Amino acid sequence: MLTDIRSILCDRMEPEQSVYREMPGKVLDYPITIGNFLQEKNGEDSAEQFAELLEYKSRLKNVLENDPEYIRINRISEQLGRWLKRKKNEAGEGFTQEEMAIFKQKRKRLQKQKREIRREKEEEICGIYGYDYREIRTMMYKNTVYFSWFYDLQKMFPQLAKIKTGDIREIPLFVSHLEQLRKALAQKEPIGLVGGPCLFGVDEVFLEMTTDNGERAVFDCSCDRRCLVGNDEKETIEEFIERHPEKIEAVRIRNCKKGVTRQEYDSIRYLFSVAEVFDGKIVIPLPDLSYFKYMEAILQNLEETLREKVMEEFREECYRITDHYLDVIRHVAEDYPKLSYLVVHDREVKLRELFYEKRRPYLEGSTYMQKITGRDTRKEAVVDYITMLALPYYLYGTRYVVQVDSVDETDSGRKCNKIHGEDMELIQLLYPEYLSRDGKNTIYRTTAGYKDYIGQPAGEQGGMK
Incomplete structure (x- = not known):
């Protein structure tokens, strides 16, 4: 749903009776794509998340x-x-x-x-x-994060004035558990930070299958469907394999990702800039290991020799994408020489195995995790996405972790907090998915011509030909 905060507030409350009276117009009108999972809250419930209400x-x-x-x-x-x-x-x-x-x-x-x-x-x-703070209204998304903005955060955390990524001042933010961040700073507790890009988005990596009668089907690996330009078919990879159980004779992977998009680049920049402000330690999960589990799950009914071949190709292409991200991370890190950071990915074997070992006690016997993953054949990938947010806690031992991430990861953050109980506190500082130049879709979901790869002319953006 493409909207903006001004429109949401006008539909649901009197803006002058809300905490957003001082939100800059540029932030109010910034295009955001979020679902209709909104809850109006009162000032007493949300006082810990806003400077004005907290002062009162x-x-x-x-x-x-x-x-x-x-x-x-x-x-x-x-x-x-x-x-x-x-x-x-x-x-x-x-x-x-x-x-x-x-x-x-x-x-x-x-x-x-x-x-x-x-x-x-x-x-x-x-x-x-001149007012009762309990009557001031706020807006919450997915019963987890509050609509917010940079200058309000800066009033509560003055050190944010030194942030290097000035553009974060001009976009909406979505926050939760700020009281835990204040507690960590007051007690001089070490702070961990987690976030970073997805591996690839729509219209970037494809799986092509050919049957013995010449039928050719192309699927987008980001959505498991034929979600290509001009193709409205909803058939999944699994459904195609079930329809042709013994007729698929060739499968191949095509990687058309031409670089790193603006949002992918900023997901790394923002993480480092916030970490510098709070003198925190960073972990960046590059989720190739989760994508491998996802792909193995949807190809489980493919003939074994073909499955092994296509998984080998898929790993090779994902490793190329991961290597590109590693170069970008090293480049960004050069501006923050005092910060400690780790990057977790499939070939970083020691960190990967330590991740699995440290999270195991939170998964074994967890009825909550069984409930949220039990219906999903891709549950191992889902578990990764939830528990990766606890990586600073697992690897550095930092009990307080700030998630600097896309608002699309709201649910993962809530679930991560749930399964770790009082052992870890996840504080969320989220930003919108970037709208692409097509004016309708996010960069993640748009077609290749509108991906805005850093350093790539618009006419050379890649995509499936």
Whole structure:
């Protein structure tokens, strides 16, 4: 769905009653392609993610914590709690009905007094700011990340003013768990960062199959379908193999990817620039190993000799793409000589195996992972995409990890947080998928002529001929 934040806000809330009143017009009108998975939230629920709301909430908290009567009531509540715990631990002692009635009455009275003081202080703060922060509206995507923008983040994290990638100031951002980033910085905890490009997109790598009667079918390896220009057929590679179980006599891979796109390049630039600001350690997963699992799964019913041959070709072409990315990463890293970074890919065997070893405890017996992957024949590739976001935790031991990535990876980040529980905190700092020059599709999903490869003229963009 091609839209922009201004249109979304106008459809769902009064913009002047939202936290986005100060969002720059350029950010409000920036074209974004996201699904209709939007939830309106109130200021109290989302206060930790926005500078204005955080300031309001912090001021209210400070006023309450310094109010003598509020302090006195809290102290009495704590004393009651300790008394209750002590009585429970006394062997053979129970509560009489009278004691329990007295306890409940005291607790109820204290809670009422606290509410009254809080209401009074809320009215005072509301008078100072001219509004009640609980009535300010925010917007959340996929019940995970909030719409945001750079200058609001900079108010909470002033070090962002030094960021080298100035263009990130002019695009929408999507954030989550910023309170964990503040906690990590306050406690001087090491921070890991993860992100980077997909291996390839639509209209870049193809699988061509020919049957013994001359029928030729070409499939796009990014979507497992005949999603080529002008072809609306929905048949998948698996379905074609099932339809011709013994008739496929030739299979080959065509790699038409001519370089790195603008978004792929920026996914690396942004990662390094944010890491420099927070003095973090980087891990970049280049997911060729996941693509191999994906391809093996969809070719599982192909005749064994053909399958081995095409997998060998597919690996060779993916390695070429990975090598190109490695060159780009080294080039970008030259501007950040003080940063530590690792790149995980199929041929980096020690890191790959360490990745598998470290994630194993989070997968074994996990009913959550079984639930989200059990229906998918490509579940091994899905598991990779979710757990790769924990690579800084696995490889560096950094409990706090910032995901600098495309908003299309929102779900993976949420699931990664879910399976790691309290062992790791994943903070999301996501950016939109770039719109291509065709004005309709993202660079990832557009045809070859609109890919915007770095250093490639528009007429030499590749694609299937």
